[in-house]
Amino acid sequence: MITTITAGELPEHATSLLEKGFRLALAAGHDDAGPDAGGLRAVYLFIAAAPDRRVELHVPLDRDHPEVPSLARLSFPAGRFEREMRDLFGIVPTDHPLPQRLVRHFHWPQGWYPMLAAAGEPPQFGDVDGPYPFRTVEGPGVYEIPVGPVHAGMIGPGHFRFSVVGETILNLKARLWFVHRGLEKLFQGRRPEAAIELAERVSGDTTVGHTLAFCLAVEDAHQVTVPPAAQRIRAILLELERLYNHITDIGALCNDVAYGVLNAQAQRVREQLLRINDRVTGHRLLRGAIHPGGARVAALPGPAELAAIGTDVGELVGLALSNTVVTDRFTGTAVLTAAQATDLGTVGVVARASGLTIDARHDHPFMSAQFPRPEHTRTDGDVLSRFLVRAEEMATSIAMITSLADMVGDRLTATAPITSGGGRSGVGIVEGWRGMITHRIETAPDGTLTRVKIVDPSFFNWPALPVALADTIVPDFPLTNKSFNLSYAGNDL
């Protein structure tokens, strides 16, 4: 449902939607410059579960004074979406409680908004555009530890500023957005089938999640119904992606408490899964299997090998938890309470480990076949909960793949033609392995993409990391960070 409203009506509509149990899935700026010389437009997508409902609010804005009233006081994620909109489009949220820059680093030129149609080539980056301060914590014995953006390990660029007394973290500020790629703009002007290669690379470890969300959005825009066999193949691929990423995290969590032997074994299981991926799709990271309208695989994973992997994983998790030092390190570390998780709008593994039942596979399903929502044994919001949620989700995924593969049988290719005809918009929502991925596309009458907005679960979950870390000790940061395992690339498009 799409409603066009004026900027003044926005808070009223948003309040009423949020009160009805909707959450903000996406807010993005749009530049309608074209032959008919439109202005700017802000789009807010609200979604609700059971039954799946999606409401879009479109707010046309004046190009010379693009201003929207801030929703930051109603919804925390809205405040961050608004800052992103301001940095990329110059759309100003009025009365924003925290109007600092988000995406735009201090060396970005003032007044240059890269997502505007008339932005052109980036100007020379050089002079520092004003201060970009951190909140300083003062008091006896307080000191700061700056870490990154270049780290000792092979991880993405993020700068973390710890304010610490002794070893206890008082305040942590994570500054991201060091590698803005302009990905959303690269989509523009491409035909959907030519944009798949971009969607597959939004975040390297979430190929299926982002590709599927993009394809669902394209199909929504073209009102194409995908054959059930293709839906099931897609669901299998989505769970395969969850499996190899979750076992990596389980191993890495053990490695971060220096229990290396389990990491070595988890890597072995991961390699088995990557080889299954290779056999199924011809690519270890599952690229090339999903396209608008359908999906295509070369083979399906066998139930026996998956069952063997499930047993292996169960054994590894059991071994980890039977080590008292490992459980001591995991238990009660970096707690994110259910109230905090709700307020911050977290999604995915992080939200479920704090006791929320949000899961797009059930809340916003893309296929008719339904599976029971897994019950998690521990939802205290600590590192152990996030570890166990991953382990339990692996068991669920294996059961799902086995049953779906049985339904698919030997129909390994299924496609519905994408009928031409554009000028519409579409939304795709997928539960990737980190959490809910949302893509929203708009197409021109000739079918090319005019705007693609991508929301990675990391965008919602990054602010939860500093909150969970308050009063945790510095040496537990890497463990906590790994238990969240958020994407730098998905966050910074």
Next chain:
Amino acid sequence: MSALGVVGGIAQPVLIVAGSPLLVGVMRQVRARLEGRAGAGVRQPWRDLRKLLRKETITPRGTSEVFRIAPLLLVATSLVVAVVVPFVTTDSAIDPVADLFAVVALLALGAVALALAGLDTGTAFGGMGASREMTILALVEPTLLVAIFALSVRVGSTNLGAIVSSTLHDPARVLSPASLLAAVALIVVIVAETGRLPVDNPSTHLELTMVHEAMVLEYAGPDLALIELASAMRLSVFLGLLANLFLPWGIATAATPAALVVGVLALVVKVGLLGVVLAAGEVFLAKLRLFRVPELLAGSFLLALLAVAASYFLA
């Protein structure tokens, strides 16, 4: 200064310098194999040292002489300890220095020099590592002193050579309560002092969890090579000390070639075995939360105190 002492004073440092990186290599290889990995090979630490020694010296801007001298001091103290402690021969080249207090003070001096160097860099990590190292050191050094002191009570001397000789003459003492308690306390202390699991993870790349590695984060090239070498030497020295205080058999008591060969082989076998046991044990250990480390070390201090009490009351 006896002939035996002189021979020992030459053989021991050569053996320790050449063998320490190999010991580290063996321990890494054992751990890799037990974890199901191929491992880099026993000689990898030597290859790393060779690589580092060929690089140019770089020191961070704003650091003082403290930063430059620390690696030398660390290697020098380790070398002196390698010369004087009875590893291969019961006699020491410089007998007065082969004293319990002198040796522990020398080892602490090296650690303090490195902590000061960490502070000298002025970076958050250097300071953080130094602060953690000093916390651990403050608990480790008393335990080390008291544990060895428990052994020296019955000998009536704090000379390490005398302690080793007396154990050689009266093997039953090894199984005395005082000796066993002291051995356990020493093992815990050595694990902490050399930065092994469960106190510190020698193979981590996570800056924020490091203890020893955080202090030396700013070192590069030949300076880093010296620190790596000295760390390996300290590990060998501690394991050698542990081996010879409790199982001194094989150590050379006369300056004959046969006795020396046996002495060298005995040391290599004992330290090698201890290293393998330590590495194998680490496979089953995870790293303690930093604030649990003092509890572990306080426990070992208690054992050392009990050892002293036992050596008085049960002697």
